[in-house]
Amino acid sequence: MKNKNNWTASTIGELFEVTNGKTNTDEAVLNGKYPLFDRSIEIKYSDKFLFDTEAVILPGEGKDFIPRYYIGKFDLHQRAYAIFPKSKIDLSLKFLYYWMLYKSQYLTKMAVGSTVKSLRLYMLKNFPLEFPDHKSQEKITNFFELIDKKLAKADQIIQKTETLKQGLMLELLTKGLGHKKFKKTKIGEIPDEWEVMSVGQICDCIVPGRNKPKIFNGDIPWITIPNIQDSRIQYNEATKYVSRQELKNCGNKIIPANSVIMSCVGDFGIVAVTDREIAINQQLHAFLPSSKLDQNFLKFSLILQKDFMENLATKTSVPYLNKTSCNSIPIAKPSLEEQRKIGTILFSIDHKILIEKMNKEKLQILKKGLMQDIFSQKVKIN
Numbered sequence: 001m002k003n004k005n006n007w008t009a010s011t012i013g014e015l016f017e018v019t020n021g022k023t024n025t026d027e028a029v030l031n032g033k034y035p036l037f038d039r040s041i042e043i044k045y046s047d048k049f050l051f052d053t054e055a056v057i058l059p060g061e062g063k064d065f066i067p068r069y070y071i072g073k074f075d076l077h078q079r080a081y082a083i084f085p086k087s088k089i090d091l092s093l094k095f096l097y098y099w100m101l102y103k104s105q106y107l108t109k110m111a112v113g114s115t116v117k118s119l120r121l122y123m124l125k126n127f128p129l130e131f132p133d134h135k136s137q138e139k140i141t142n143f144f145e146l147i148d149k150k151l152a153k154a155d156q157i158i159q160k161t162e163t164l165k166q167g168l169m170l171e172l173l174t175k176g177l178g179h180k181k182f183k184k185t186k187i188g189e190i191p192d193e194w195e196v197m198s199v200g201q202i203c204d205c206i207v208p209g210r211n212k213p214k215i216f217n218g219d220i221p222w223i224t225i226p227n228i229q230d231s232r233i234q235y236n237e238a239t240k241y242v243s244r245q246e247l248k249n250c251g252n253k254i255i256p257a258n259s260v261i262m263s264c265v266g267d268f269g270i271v272a273v274t275d276r277e278i279a280i281n282q283q284l285h286a287f288l289p290s291s292k293l294d295q296n297f298l299k300f301s302l303i304l305q306k307d308f309m310e311n312l313a314t315k316t317s318v319p320y321l322n323k324t325s326c327n328s329i330p331i332a333k334p335s336l337e338e339q340r341k342i343g344t345i346l347f348s349i350d351h352k353i354l355i356e357k358m359n360k361e362k363l364q365i366l367k368k369g370l371m372q373d374i375f376s377q378k379v380k381i382n
Helices: 093-102 104-110 121-125 134-175 244-249 295-304 306-312 323-327 336-375
Strands: 008-011 016-020 034-037 043-046 051-059 068-076 080-085 128-131 182-185 188-191 195-198 203-206 220-223 240-242 260-263 271-273 284-289 330-333
Touching: 016 121, 051 093, 068 080, 068 093, 080 093, 080 121, 093 104, 093 128, 093 134, 093 336, 134 188, 134 295, 134 336, 203 323, 260 295, 271 295, 284 295, 295 330, 295 336
Parallel strands: 034 068
Antiparallel strands: 008 128, 016 080, 034 043, 051 068, 051 080, 182 188, 195 330, 203 284, 220 240, 260 271, 260 284
16 A cells, blocks of 8 residues: 555565574573574574574564664574565565664554563564655665764774773873883882872862752752763763752862862772863762872873772672772872873873764764654655
8 A cells, every 4th residue: 555655555564574583592602603683682692593594683572672684694582583575575674674773662662561571473563664666765775874884984983992092091001101111010010210109199089978969050060970971071951050059058069170080889980080160979089180190191090990999999789989999099100291191192082082972973863863754754765
C-alpha cells in the first residue's frame, strides 16, 4: 500500500525473516573466531557461527533497542534477533537498518517488563515499516553511510589522540624535557633536577562542608563530579547555582578560578582546572596552586596518579580519600618554567581531543536531524 508520498507501507514480518539465536552467553569463547552478539548485542566471541549473511541484528533485552548492521559469519544469543530478507524484494537491508535506527526509541517504548525490558518476537514482526522506491533508498543509505564514515573517522582520530596523550603524559611527567641524568625516587625515576613533593606541601586546599545548600538561586556554579567531562568543567542546563550568602549559611567556601579540583569518592583521576569561581560538593577536593606551581601541570600530574589514589583510598562500599590522603598524593616537581611548557603541550593535546569530540557531536546532531526529516517524509529525496 502506498501513502501520499508514494512510500510503501508494510511491516517487518511481511517482508523479512525474523529469528532469534540459539546460544547462551555462557558459551562465549575467549579466543573464539566468530562474533557472538549477546542479548544486548554486545560483541563476545564463539567458536561456531550460526549465520553467514547480511543481517540487521537487534537486542532482545535491555534498556535501549538499537540495531546493528552486520555482514559475515556470526553467532547469536537466544534472546537476540537477526533480520533477513524473505526473498528478493525491492527493499535494501541497509535501508531497514537506518529506518530501525530512526525508530529505536519506539522499539524501546514497546518493550515489556519492569526489571528487565524485553522485546517480543511478535512485536518485532508487527513493527510498521515505510520505504520509498529503490533509487531513493539508495540515495538515503549512501547519504547516511557517508555521515557514518565521517563519524568513524572522528572516533579513530579521538582514539589515536587519546593514546598519544597517555604516552606523552607518562613521558613528560616523569622524564621532562631534554634531561639526561635521572634519579630513583618513591614514585619512580625522575630527572636529577626535579624533586618529589606531596601536593599538600605546595598547595593550600579547600574541603567542602558537609551541609549541602538548600536554596539554589545565586550565580556561583554548584559543581559535582558529573560536571567534569574530558578534564574540563561542563556547564549545562542541569547545573545549579548558589549565592554567596547560602554558601555561608551552610558552611561552604568558594573555590577561586585557576584552582584544581579532583574527585575523592568513587572513581578517581577525574580532575579539572576551574575557569571561574565555583562551589563543590563533598565528592570533590580543591587544591589552590601556589605561585610556584602551574595549574595545568598539577592537573595532569594528578590524573597520572590515579592508581596511587585507588591504592590509598579507604575501602568501603564506595572508596574515598579524606583530606589527609588527598594532600599526601606525591608528584614530581620541575621548575616553574618546565611545568608551564609541559602543561602547555598536554593542554594542546587535550584541546585537539575536545575539538574532535565537538565535531563528532555536530555530526551526530546533523544525522539525527536528517533522519527525522527524511524518515518522517518532511523532505523529499532528489
